[in-house]
Amino acid sequence: MSRWAIGIDLGGTAVKAAVVCEERGILIDRTILTETASGPAGIIGQLAALVASLYRLACATLAPADFAGVGVGAPGAVNAERGVLSYPPNLPGWGIVPLRDELQKFLIEKEGLSVSVFLDNDANVAAFGEAVYGAGREFRDFLMVTLGTGVGGGIVLNRKLYRGPHGTAGEVGFMIIDFEATTLHAGIRGTLESSIGKKGIVDLARRMIAANASGSAVGKLCNNDFTKLSPIHLERAALKGDQLSLAVWQRVGSILGVGLANVTALMDIRKFVIGGGIAAAGNLIFDPALDQLRRSTLPSMHEGLELVPALLGNKAGMYGAAALCFGEP
């Protein structure tokens, strides 16, 4: 009775795919390594084989008549309306690929499967996954921020993805919060990502360690080799009470709060779902971020301000991709 779909999260390292039941969530999931060397044609073949295998497996218990299609979240710029992916980073050799139609054609011709295919970019798909199955279920409007190597974003307005006039909306990591800074990010000065992307956090910590005479317990965690310093060391040290690491997270959270304040000022969005590996630092980031968000917005905009952790982890992409097939809720 309940509809189901196959959701795919296409990444530069791995392809994650799942059979998702609209009501019960993920039933089966698979991860394979992306054959990046084989280019678009090879990867489309991988995707099709994965879809066919999951489809046949699922049909042992689910009705083919209830199958809603295949959704794909892909890195890079996507024109969701036309199903076209442009220059995905981490997928060498890809230019402008009509991925939706090519996958659909491949599925019919090589796998004998005639199905609908939906495509969107990974940040949008993750936001939509959280909207339908995760931390955004109760929010009509929110921004999902992914804190990791980069700082990405996806916008849900009125329970629909907001893609913008050209499909590039939600690039929250490229918002400029410190235009006189020396840090650069893709040639742009003082962006949110240059400050609190993984590299920005590590650079900040190194500067604070160098300037701090009383030392930090974080050194022990990376064998005093600060070229190996990573956010996970800073998280562990902070949880053990290391003052310097606590100060690093305080500042990271505070800068995140400034970025979110810009979203509130411009779009009147007051709910934020925070995911990605760096978000594992939890309240070390969330508390200063909410505090700074309130201090950086007008009192008339304080009502309803809320930051919540994402709930779906690295499954958000598969959930969101499948949800594209079920239509906007």
Added chain:
Amino acid sequence: MSRWAIGIDLGGTAVKAAVVCEERGILIDRTILTETASGPAGIIGQLAALVASLYRLACATLAPADFAGVGVGAPGAVNAERGVLSYPPNLPGWGIVPLRDELQKFLIEKEGLSVSVFLDNDANVAAFGEAVYGAGREFRDFLMVTLGTGVGGGIVLNRKLYRGPHGTAGEVGFMIIDFEATTLHAGIRGTLESSIGKKGIVDLARRMIAANASGSAVGKLCNNDFTKLSPIHLERAALKGDQLSLAVWQRVGSILGVGLANVTALMDIRKFVIGGGIAAAGNLIFDPALDQLRRSTLPSMHEGLELVPALLGNKAGMYGAAALCFGEP
């Protein structure tokens, strides 16, 4: 045959009202001083009398059957759906006023006019005016920025006003572009308005004059009394080739470009209509702003970037308020 409406721009100093024909634009307009001392009841009486007088005048040549209603643009936070105005700045004694319904009631009871009334805030109404009658006619999506004492904004998406979930969207002046700055604006550090609102521009010019040994021709224009320095002096001096004044506008435009880049990154908006008194400086601001906007956005977002001057000047509010009555185009 053609529909018509009355558009009102309610300000802290003056009330501007016009009879606007949907096809031919403004036919008659009036400006009266706002009786701020008389509070909401007094001002609603002023508005009603003005509407009644314009309505009767218009009915000499226009058909009452084609009358679409009265639109009002008001300062402060407006809930357009409920027609409620909250704490308008420059209108002392106003708290939360259901202005739409009260004006409608007053018009029926005191003036014998049964008409539809529409209400929105002044920044939105000006943006909508430019969308329907001005510089935004060709744009499906754009941000209108008003550069004056403050820096305000109104967002048009898909030819409709984007008000946001709580009706406070478009506060572009409150976006933070320099979070470590010392300048404050309503208690918030490093906002766009604190940098390039009227006061920010004058403060910047004073700092640059103080730091500049070779002097500036702008001194002569304000009788060397720099407490009287205003953007108009800087504009005149720049147009005469004064290097320092040119450098001030270069920097103001560049900072504006940073703010607009944030709008492009987040919302994928690439068209900007720039109005307000400060925008009279024209290409002194526009050229560096567009240049900085391009340098502050990803190459994939450069296509279609455009800054254009607003066309309706201080009539945008009346036009936009009337356009509210004609419905979204």
